[in-house]
Amino acid sequence: MEAAVSTIQWSIAPLFIQDYIEFLTSYQSDLVVRTIQHIQIIVQSIAVAVPLGVILGTLITYNDRAATVVLWLAGIMMTIPSIALFGLLIPYFGIGQPPVIVALILYSQLPVIRNTYVGITQVDKSAIEAGEGLGMTRIELLRRVQLPMALPVIMAGVRNAVVILIGIAAIGAFIGAGGLGFFIFDGISDRHVPKIVVATVFLSILALAFDYGFANIEDGFRRRNGEEIEPALLTRFVNWVRPS
């Protein structure tokens, strides 16, 4: 009998608005702290992942075989479940944030490496020929022509990676990394639906905000490269909601 009552409460609980209000008021500061923690994890991961991915993506443009192998390995990485990867990393990095950050760096490599590779190999051949003909060394060509021209595509990869990482980082709370995932695991064990729903909404908003920010940076690079572009979908949506 008691079990039946609790099951009913569990299933209809999301409808009780006062539960949400109660949760939001009593956990206000906690929510802010966890959100900041979440952002910190993402920023630290990206700070390492982007330079690493761009360097790897650039190097493999010089060797087709290496490109195949590296892109394949980075692709395999994406198929490993995050919980399993955390488990594999704990013996080396302990628990808490370090193994999570390492895992996030590994997960972000596929989009960053792939987009760097594609971006550089798609640079207009005539610009490269002109650069060579004008006497640029390989490094000068890379720094002055290939990388700047590939920047919008690389940026799209980073943007893609960040959105993936925000979701995966939530699972990091399972091994003590903190962040917004904390509320989700807490909510599951407490059978406290508002915790789960609110944390999920926060994660979504975070992901959309990062996506919007990076989309703008990407558009900026595209415009600088002289492309005539339609604003990204989200940018358009936001501009429509809030015309500037």
Add this chain to the structure above:
Amino acid sequence: MIEFEHVTKVYDDGTEAINDVSFEVDQGTTTVLVGPSGCGKTTTMKLVNRLEDPTEGTVYYDGEDVTTLDPIELRRNIGYVIQEIGLFDHMTVAENIGTVPELLGWEQDRIDDRVTELMSLMDLPPDQYRNQYPRELSGGQRQRVGVARALASDPEVLLMDEPFGALDPITRENLQDEFLDIQDKIDKTILFVTHDIDEALKMGDMIALFDVGKLVQYATPREILETPKNQFVKDFIGENRALKKLQVTPVEEVMLTDVPDEDRDELAAIARGERDGIEPVKRLDSTQVALSQLIENDIAALPVVDDGGDVIAVVTEKAIRGRQRTYEAGGA
């Protein structure tokens, strides 16, 4: 300035681009490499700045075997213009033009001055275009930027691979004319690649005519027209050889310096621009221009003026025809 000595180039896949090519380009002249596509003319050009290296034979730049020179340094001393232009879309016009000075480590002030100078030379008002991006420009303007970029470090040699090939006929002709004027001012040694014989006759001091990997004839435009070496050259020049000869013959060769007294007043009036639509010619204009004026305006004589606008001679249809007849007799 540039010399090819028995140069053969075979690519890694076994295709032979050029076979035993020898010729010499004098300083300050424009040599046009012309021929059908796939004849090896572009490869020949790329051997100069070491974008390709010869399989056999030697290419000399200023007396030195190019393969002994550092390719990076060599290329910075040789201007390079390609048909696709290859502007850097992420850089402004000024940054594009300043590329090589920047690589050479010039001071920013010096680069700015040079960019301004070149933009004026190429008829691109600096104030208006400096900070524009290449994609905002028309095809003709983009190619002007391409040429300015190639001239930035004031190289002695300029390599141009079909520079006007992708432009519409009118823009193309304007740029050709302008470039001929510019060439007078800058006095560079130019190697110019084209598949268009008319462009070759117009731009070149010397023409190197290629057929599938072979240099068939290396001569001045007039020699090519007057004494084509074989049937291939004749076919390549095309049907209207007589008209093309007019194009390469300057007015001074057919003009009559004895101006009949009864015509003097009329000629002077034309020279002063008092006869609508009739333009006097100068001694170095082509006879083609003169003949076209004569026919179009239905006049018997056209004045030849000096830079001051004084009538120095007269050109008539008969004089031009006389010249043509001697060509035919001496030529084919």
